[in-house]
Amino acid sequence: MLDIQNLHVEVDGKPILKGLDLHVNEGETHAIFGQNGSGKTTLVLTIMGFPRYRVTDGRILFKKKDITDLPVYERARLGIGISFQHPPAIHGVKLKDLVDIAAQHSKRTFKTEEVAETVNIPPDFLTRDVNFGFSGGEVKRTELLQLLAQNPDLVLLDEPDSGVDLENIELVGETINKLLDRDKRSRKRRKAGLIITHAGGILKIVKADRAHVLVDGQIACSGNPGELLTDICELGYEECVKCQR
């Protein structure tokens, strides 16, 4: 599904990703761990095609197609979706309108109000301007609502549980499981996912297949998510930095 080869990325002239390789198969969910500034967000925004993130070397293949130079919306239409950590507020654009547009491109019938209820978004919320005055948790749940409408094959989730209150954490986790086909048996899973998480809390609900630790723009090590997380908790990211050296 996703094949990243020797990816080098600069942001405003500063190198952030320095030769990153990553392979995610259909039906797989991978977690990405890393310290602040290690390049986690850069990785997902580069996969999505944000113009500020300039690919200086390497390439990104999605469903065997080289998408390295495609604009953002074409990647979205090919089946890549993203949940942002800090999305911008957009004055005058109503949440419902945006959800409906996202659903249109997925070419399926989508009952916005009904699905919104399932992620605890009341109908009156849909008439509000996108992300305007939303709490941290509301932002995350409306991001997921847009992804449910979009129904992407590859789901990029940047810190999907940050700012979510305890009451809703389970709901957020279960919604992600649905988006990633984690509620199906492994052979039936068609969706792939990348979950960026600093603390790893969400992985208690969303069981990732594999995890990678990002250190200074490269993958320092990969393995079982639970084991890696235990190591990080016990030894800290500093150990990963040393380990890479």
Added chain:
Amino acid sequence: MSKVDELTKRAEKARGKKAAYGPDIPLESYTSNAPAHKKVQTLKTLPPNYQSQSLGVGIDAKEDERSGSYFQLDTSVVYSKTSAQDVEVLSVTEALDKYDWLKDYWWKTVAVDADKYTAQAALNFSNGYFIRAKAGAKTVLPIQACMFLAQESLSQNVHNIIIAEEGSEMHIISGCRTAEELSHGIHVGVSEFFIKEGAKCSFSMIHNWGPEVAVRPRSGVIIEKDATFINNYVCLKPVKSLQMYPTLRCVGENATALSYSLLYATEGSHMDVGARVILEAERCKADVIARTITNGGEIISRGNLTALHGDVKGHLECRGLMLGDHGRIFAVPELDGAVPDVDMSHEAAVGRIAEEEITYLMTRGLSEDEATSAIVRGFLDVEIKGVPPALQEEMRRAVHTTEGMGL
């Protein structure tokens, strides 16, 4: 000397007087004479292209959901009719003949010698409309009035009087436009509004002029005790030079003035538009809201709140959006408190659409143009308080059709 003679004399003196704002327009290059057009029995008998062009400025030839209509083609009033009880729609010439008292309203809110354009309207008068809701008459369906300019190089000089008598309610949609083939012309429009005690009146202007047309509206409004006046102005199509700065006076206690302007200027367009509200009695309120977009044109967005009495409240808001690499938006918000105990504020912001907003929408599958359009549409989608749904719909339609064509 009679009042008429005196007005004429003052106008004569102001013939060459430049306006306080806006580029000077040489009126000598226009004629004030146009061949007379015959009256029509219904708007549906107007030439089809005029009908379709008027539709874009909110004038419905079928008169569906309208309680009255006025149509002026160049200098001729070709149609005026009302279906609402106790609401009159006449040419102002007829009204002046019919009502002797009307002369007391003539040039009462706008000075005849304010500038060369008011002088032009007085000296080379080419009719206008008289719309009046009698005391207590309430009509929710809008009255539509169209000023259509078709004659090449014409200076259309109209003078309108609008009276909402005590306790009445009416909504007027005023559509102005030029025939598509017209290349050179000017519209000079004096409009005087009298909103009497407890009355409510909304006036929504949708303008569609040509890239070589100059426009100089001159409006004055008097709002009495407990009355509300809502002024909406939409100009999203090219215009060579548009300048207006109406004065809304809240003279009675608890009078309310609301003004909303939506402007979109493409390259070659110059718009100098604003509203001035004078709060002259206690508990008067005013909101002056402008949303301006330049895609190469120049916009001067003015707003002035003047408090002459304590215990009043007012807010000015001007937001400007810069599309493309050229163009200018100059926001001039002014607050003038001449007494203590006033509550007035303003906010102004001018800038480009943030790239992250466009990219964000693109992640949901919108192309860059679609994302920009959605943001622009949202920017212009101002909730206008107090106007009926049919009018809201017309305003929205004006925005949506422009957005499709202009971006």
